Amino acid sequence: MGTVMREKNGKLRISVSGEVDHHRARDTMEQIEEAVERTLPRECILDLRDVTFMDSSGIALILKTHRRMNEIGGRVLVENVPGQAMRVLEASAIDRIISIKANT
Amino acid sequence: MRELNSVKLEFPAKSNNESFARSAVACFAAQLDPTVDELGDLKAAVSEAVTNAVVHGYPEKMGKICVRCRILKENVLEVLVKDWGRGIENIELARTPAYTTGGSDRSGMGFTIMESFTDSVKIRSKPGKGTAVLMRKKLGCR
Ligand SMILES: Nc1ncnc2c1ncn2[C@@H]1O[C@H](COP(=O)(O)OP(=O)(O)O)[C@@H](O)[C@H]1O
Ligand SMILES: [Mg+2]
Numbered sequence: 385m386g387t388v389m390r391e392k393n394g395k396l397r398i399s400v401s402g403e404v405d406h407h408r409a410r411d412t413m414e415q416i417e418e419a420v421e422r423t424l425p426r427e428c429i430l431d432l433r434d435v436t437f438m439d440s441s442g443i444a445l446i447l448k449t450h451r452r453m454n455e456i457g458g459r460v461l462v463e464n465v466p467g468q469a470m471r472v473l474e475a476s477a478i479d480r481i482i483s484i485k486a487n488t
Numbered sequence: 489m490r491e492l493n494s495v496k497l498e499f500p501a502k503s504n505n506e507s508f509a510r511s512a513v514a515c516f517a518a519q520l521d522p523t524v525d526e527l528g529d530l531k532a533a534v535s536e537a538v539t540n541a542v543v544h545g546y547p548e549k550m551g552k553i554c555v556r557c558r559i560l561k562e563n564v565l566e567v568l569v570k571d572w573g574r575g576i577e578n579i580e581l582a583r584t585p586a587y588t589t590g591g592s593d594r595s596g597m598g599f600t601i602m603e604s605f606t607d608s609v610k611i612r613s614k615p616g617k618g619t620a621v622l623m624r625k626k627l628g629c630r
Contacts, residue, residue, distance in 0.1 A: 406542070407504055439598075467525070467528070468531075472601060475597070475604040
């Protein structure tokens, strides 16, 4: 379980791993907000490759990041979404407003 | 309905019990030989119900949560998640996708996920008395 940030040429890549649930979400959101504040990127990429479980707390996390990025004129991309997390995102129809790419 | 096996968990409404509860239910469900997708869906549905009890059931005071699992005939798993907390004023409204009283930390998609990932969701609640969420899901469908 962890969150790794990397910034390059206006792109902030945030790799989230482990279980994303309510217990975990607040800390992760604070880390994301702090990194966005510090780097003010054009693009924020949430890389979910190593997420082993996600529930609707993950949806709230993505939506909040999306709103924050909108405020600074940037956008959020969600990438490498594993099967279980993808089913949760599909059930919520969040892909209508945010770019979501499955793990290939 | 006749039960073939059952288990009951009781724990305080602490957020670090959310992962314990969904994993324990998944372990119990393993005897029904579920598919990987079914198990993931079950864990998500249980996580939603238990998180709701923690977050909305007991917003201030600490209370207890009970999770009871039963195996019914035809490979159906039943999960009951119960709290004795704040209760829900308007159940119809609470079930609406994206409805939340939790602010920007919540997505309001909990009941939607429970509904899409199980075969049936029944909610009983009384303001000031508590909430019971009963879910049923047929497992091992290949
Ligand atoms: N156990 C509960 N006790 C009291 N209120 C609840 C409970 N479960 C759900 N609710 C109410 O129903 C609403 C919708 O729940 P849900 O769909 O899980 O969304 P979220 O948890 O993101 O708010 C909650 O915001 C809350 O007002
Ligand atoms: Mg919820």
